[in-house]
Amino acid sequence: MFQLLSTVIVLALIPSQWSWGNPMIDGVNAQTNNAPRDVPAIYLFGDSTADSGNNNEMLTIARANFPPYGRDFDTRHASGRFSNGKMTSDWITDFLRLPLAPPYMSPEAQMFPFQGANFASAGAGILNNTGNVLGQKISGWQQIELFLQRRNELIAKMGVDAASTHLRDSILYIATGGNDYIHNWITNDTDAALLPHDQFNNLLLTTFENQLQVLYNAGARKVxxxxxxxxxxxxxFLWLSNTTTGECMETVNQYVSQFNDGLREMLVRFNQQHQGAHFVYRDIWNTVYSMAKFPQNYGFTNGDTACCGLDHYGGGSRCLSPSMVCENPPANVWWDEYHPSHRANNFIARQIWSGVDPSTTTHNSTSTTVYSFLTVQQLAALELTDV
Structure with missing residues (x-):
């Protein structure tokens, strides 16, 4: 295995952290209608918005395996999730009626190889060097390498045909790209950050398309x-901009919006060029932006300040101690300086799962073309025959 992973000490999770369960917490209703039961597994890739504990024993500041993280999770245990409770990916897994996929670096991922795995790693991005300033992580390419390793394990246990069917019918969930801006281009952390934005954007999209090609070649069809x-x-970023009115840093938003436009266009082209591919774009922009600007519409009272943080808007420090937690976490859209709260993640997940308008475009989108993609609920219900 590659050098980075050789330094990782396998973390130990109690079984209830990845087992069935979907309690009512802070008034969140996770019930869904007609959730499919025949999706064999979910495989997760990305950054801290999906990492469920892979970074726990790494030499990095991008870890969340200590209180008060996890205070509202099923087990009330800090598993490594960057949330006070569930991440968006956890809610999606619940909607699929699957057990929470264990971190690939955990013993459970090896003990139960047929129930999926989580490869996501806090600090990771599309580019290998993204997030290096934070310490160790499993980069985007390394996550794909681990997926290929799991594929080989499945073939050894199930045979080629059964493994191919398993991967064809499974859901792959990818949440990446944010760190390529936060901990790369915006902060000038790598040589790639010296590129003009359009060139950096093209580099991200080209690299990401190559990564998706590897997943497709390995048998992924529902992504x-x-x-x-x-x-x-x-x-x-509110803290960084010294705003006194809670206004978003729209220059940063514009950069990200342009990436999203290119991502949608790339996925349309990818699906057209690859037989049986259903690599769907799911927008989270509008939901998060709307919660941040109009929190009362979602039952929140605060849309700009982190529940756990220091300085203006709670954005000047990571969440490091239970003493930093706000009085009423369910009232806040944001849990810490970068990550939405347990309740907010539920709203985001519902949009991803069964959004009313699956062809939505992003706020301040530079594209005038609207692309229609399946929701994850529709994706899960697809019956595919090609392997």
Whole structure:
């Protein structure tokens, strides 16, 4: 295995962290209608918005395996999720009526190889060097390498045909790209960040398309690709901009919006060029932006300040201690300086799962073309015959 992973100490999770369960917490209703039961597994890729514990034993500041993270999770345990409770990917897994996929670096992922796996790693991005300033992580390409390793394991246990059918019918969930802006281009952390934005954007999309090609070649057919959310509305960027009115940093949002436009166009082309491919774009921009600007419409009272943080808008520090937690976490859209709260993640997941308008475009979109993609609910219900 590649050098980075050789330094990782396998983390130990209690079984209830990835087992069945969907309690009511803070008034969140996770019930869905006609959720399919025949999706064999979910495989997750991406960054801290999907990492369920892969970074726990790495030499990095991008970890969340300590209180108060996880205070509202099923087990009330800090599993490594960057949330006070569930991440968006956890809610989607619930909607699919699947057990939560264990982190690939955990013993459970090896003990139960047929129930999927989580390869996501906090700090990771599309580019290999993204997030290096934070410490160790499993990069986007390395996550794909681990998926290929799991594919080989399945073939060894199930045979080629059964493994191919398993992967064809499984859902792949990819949430990446945000760190390529937050911890790369905006902060000038790598040589790639010296590129003009259009060239950097093209580099991201070309690299990401190559990664998707590898997944397709490995047998993936049902893939949900999340666009990047309005990064400029996160408490960290409100703090960074010294705004006194809670206005989002729209220059940052514009960069991300242009990436989302290109991502949609790339996925349309990808599906047209690859038989049986259903690599769908799922927009999270509008939901997050709307919650941040109009929190009362969702039952929140605060749309700009992190529940757990320091300084203006709670955006000047990571969440490091239970003493930093706000009085009423369910009232906040944001949990920490970058990540939505447990309740907010539920709203985001519902849009991804069964959004009313699956062809939605992003706020401030530079594209005038509307592309229609399946929701994850529709994606899960597809009956495919090609392997």
């Amino acid at each position: 949900a690709v999340l666009g990047i959310g309005p990064v400029g509305c996160a408490p960290h």
